[in-house]
Amino acid sequence: MTPETPGAGSPQIATPSLSLSAGRLAAWGWRGLALLGFGLYLWAWWAVWKLIEPMIPDTITVDLVVRTITVEEIRHKVLDAASLLVAMIPFVLYVEAILVGWEKSSVRRILFARTESIKMDLACLAAGQTPVMRVIGKVLTFGLSAGFGVWIHDELSKAVGFNIGLGFMPDIAQVFFYFWLYTFFDYWTHRIDHTYFFWPLHRYHHSTEDFCVITSLRSHPAAFLGVFIINAPMAILGAPVSVMISVNLIVTTIGLLIHSGIDSDWGWFGKWVIQSPNHHRLHHILDYKTHGVGNFAIAPIWDHLFGTYKGEAGPELAIGVDKPLYRQGWFFFIDLFRDYWDFVKTYALFVVGKRRID
Numbered sequence: 001m002t003p004e005t006p007g008a009g010s011p012q013i014a015t016p017s018l019s020l021s022a023g024r025l026a027a028w029g030w031r032g033l034a035l036l037g038f039g040l041y042l043w044a045w046w047a048v049w050k051l052i053e054p055m056i057p058d059t060i061t062v063d064l065v066v067r068t069i070t071v072e073e074i075r076h077k078v079l080d081a082a083s084l085l086v087a088m089i090p091f092v093l094y095v096e097a098i099l100v101g102w103e104k105s106s107v108r109r110i111l112f113a114r115t116e117s118i119k120m121d122l123a124c125l126a127a128g129q130t131p132v133m134r135v136i137g138k139v140l141t142f143g144l145s146a147g148f149g150v151w152i153h154d155e156l157s158k159a160v161g162f163n164i165g166l167g168f169m170p171d172i173a174q175v176f177f178y179f180w181l182y183t184f185f186d187y188w189t190h191r192i193d194h195t196y197f198f199w200p201l202h203r204y205h206h207s208t209e210d211f212c213v214i215t216s217l218r219s220h221p222a223a224f225l226g227v228f229i230i231n232a233p234m235a236i237l238g239a240p241v242s243v244m245i246s247v248n249l250i251v252t253t254i255g256l257l258i259h260s261g262i263d264s265d266w267g268w269f270g271k272w273v274i275q276s277p278n279h280h281r282l283h284h285i286l287d288y289k290t291h292g293v294g295n296f297a298i299a300p301i302w303d304h305l306f307g308t309y310k311g312e313a314g315p316e317l318a319i320g321v322d323k324p325l326y327r328q329g330w331f332f333f334i335d336l337f338r339d340y341w342d343f344v345k346t347y348a349l350f351v352v353g354k355r356r357i358d
């Protein structure tokens with residue numbers, strides 16, 4: 001019942017509140033659907049895992065010249081790392097949606113307003129996950145890195161006569177220490193990624209035109225060397241695998257957050273402790289030839305120390321790669337091959353002493 005009806009046009013008065021509640025209902029409906037989507041995503045992961053689990057060897061042995069490296073309990077490690085990653089993506093999507101609102105959230109853009117750039121992110125994510133090979137590849141690289149590091153750690157400890165490492169500290173203190181160690185090596189591998197030789201592979205990540213939480217996972221599959229180099233120092237200094245996994249989890253979460261649509265420089269925290277989304281956007285700036293590339297580090301302290309910190313970050317900077325042209329969309333793999341070819345060509349031309357390609 002309408003309490004008051006001021007004149008002939010009264011039925012129109014009720015319409016806005018009705019449509020508002022319908023709008024709210026629809027919004028909740030979408031949220032419910034999004035939640036269902038996550039549920040299906042988790043279920044699909046579990047189903048695929050059960051399918052491939054029997055096909056994965058639980059132990060691999062690699063014969064190197066100096067030593068045989070054995071990585072054991074692979075299934076367990078794959079599941080640990082994968083399940084953490086699977087849990088982190090929905091978590092960061094949720095946090096971002098709370099902070100920026102439904103309209104600007106990555107979830108809404110992924111589900112209902114896909115740009116070509118987001119389609120490419122999704123295609124990369126799907127290609128990396130459906131066969132689960134990428135995760136297995138990463139874990140094996142990680143495992144090898146750990147195995148190789150442990151060998152150097154043992155040899156070094158033998159040479160100096162005591163066990164080098166931080167085993168005497170509680171796990172939480174170790175995670176803190178190794179996180180900083182990790183970010184130091186991550187800073188340098190990322191800076192190297194921006195050199196002439198490695199740019200053809202790293203620019204694949206920079207090809208995004210539109211930040212979305214899952215952009216963090218857009219990386220060229222051939223760019224796996226960094227995972228090995230960044231993790232080995234932790235193992236050399238005696239970090240337990242559980243601590244290494246925790247550090248990787250923290251770093252993965254930061255990676256998802258800094259590619260989100262959160263419009264913030266995080267104040268002093270973003271300036272000194274952990275990189276903010278706005279500063280990572282500045283790192284992705286399209287017009288980098290004019291502005292110069294900076295902000296390589298997850299922990300900006302390294303950028304300050306090595307003179308690559310840039311301060312003028314903002315949410316509206318255009319990002320991407322102007323050359324070569326990336327086609328975005330679902331058929332990302334054509335560019336994937338082109339970039340790999342450019343990478344090989346760069347080296348081949350260098351070896352035969354020819355001019356560098358542009």
Ligand SMILES: [Zn+2]
Binds near residue numbers: 283
């Ligand atoms: Zn970069």
Ligand SMILES: [Zn+2]
Binds near residue numbers: 205216259
């Ligand atoms: Zn990035």
